[in-house]
Amino acid sequence: xxxxxxxxxxxxxxxxSQKLYDFDHIMEYDVNLFYKKPVKVKNQHSRVSHQxxxxxxxxxxxxxxxxxxxxxxxxxxxxxxxxxxxxxIHANAIVLxxxxxxxxxxxMNCRYVLGVTNPLKNDDYDFTRVKDTxxxxxxxxxxxxxxxxxxxxxxxxxxxxxxxxETTSNFELPIFTHLNLFEKWLLNRKIPIGLIKEIYYxxxxxxxxxxxxxxxxxxxxxxxxxxxxxPITEIIVE
Numbered sequence: 577x578x579x580x581x582x583x584x585x586x587x588x589x590x591x592x593s594q595k596l597y598d599f600d601h602i603m604e605y606d607v608n609l610f611y612k613k614p615v616k617v618k619n620q621h622s623r624v625s626h627q628x629x630x631x632x633x634x635x636x637x638x639x640x641x642x643x644x645x646x647x648x649x650x651x652x653x654x655x656x657x658x659x660x661x662x663x664x665i666h667a668n669a670i671v672l673x674x675x676x677x678x679x680x681x682x683x684m685n686c687r688y689v690l691g692v693t694n695p696l697k698n699d700d701y702d703f704t705r706v707k708d709t710x711x712x713x714x715x716x717x718x719x720x721x722x723x724x725x726x727x728x729x730x731x732x733x734x735x736x737x738x739x740x741x742e743t744t745s746n747f748e749l750p751i752f753t754h755l756n757l758f759e760k761w762l763l764n765r766k767i768p769i770g771l772i773k774e775i776y777y778x779x780x781x782x783x784x785x786x787x788x789x790x791x792x793x794x795x796x797x798x799x800x801x802x803x804x805x806x807p808i809t810e811i812i813v814e
Contacts, residue, residue, distance in 0.1 A: 594802065595802045595803075596801060597660075597801075598636055599634045599643075600635070601796060603635060603751075605631045605633065605791060606787075606788070607787070609628075610626055611625050630648070631647045631788070633646075637746065640758070641661050642660040643659055644659075645753065653670050653671060653672055653673060654671050654673055655669075656670075658800065658802075661759075664691060665802070668688055669685075669688045681801070682799070683801050684800060684801065689808065700723060700725065700728075702760070703721055704719060704720050704722065705717065706738075716741060716743075716773060717740075717743055717768065717770070719738070720738050721736065721738075721760075722737075733779075733780040733781075734780060735785070736778050737776075739768060739772055741769070741771065741772060741773065742772075743769065745770065748770065749769075771790070774788065
């Protein structure tokens with residue numbers, strides 16, 4: 577399956593006042609959401625208990641400090657979310673599909689850029705290796721990311737994330753969408769190392785609520801500029 581190039585280009589004056597981000601791959605993931613109760617979803621006539629979508633990650637395979645996520649917002653627009661975990665900034669923009677297609681430069685306007693604060697304590701969660709898993713007769717390493725205090729997890733009804741990792745690919749640095757996951761990984765870079773093939777979330781009651789599976793990836797040579805002078809308004813990531 578061919579992955580579309582989902583980027584937009586705007587006129588830009590390059591200079592020292594802008595921060596440059598380089599990307600070398602586009603990763604395509606198949607995402608499934610399983611709701612506790614049927615919910616109303618755009619473009620659906622009735623409430624649904626399950627939703628499926630494609631999600632694209634624009635990454636630099638040599639590092640995992642920053643990346644962009646692109647998915648379909650509606651029939652006319654794409655949602656573009658950019659994360660720089662090291663600088664603790666986040667940009668969120670809705671872009672017309674024609675403006676995103678077949679371009680190779682993103683110029684992010686200051687009004688979309690926000691600072692990020694992580695309210696979670698790194699000591700509360702931990703990566704733990706579990707039994708290896710089989711996908712298409714291949715063995716992969718699997719880790720879980722869970723709350724360490726079982727009594728508190730029971731009281732707050734906190735579930736567990738699972739990561740299935742491929743260690744034989746050229747991708748050595750996993751991409752973590754949540755700042756807390758990235759900061760916990762920084763404390764011990766050996767856990768986990770490799771390409772994330774699949775993520776799934778099991779809620780406190782043992783129900784599958786979320787899956788994200790790698791479908792494909794292609795090489796690219798894309799860039800993003802963000803003005804260094806942007807006034808940053810902080811948000812709290814939950």
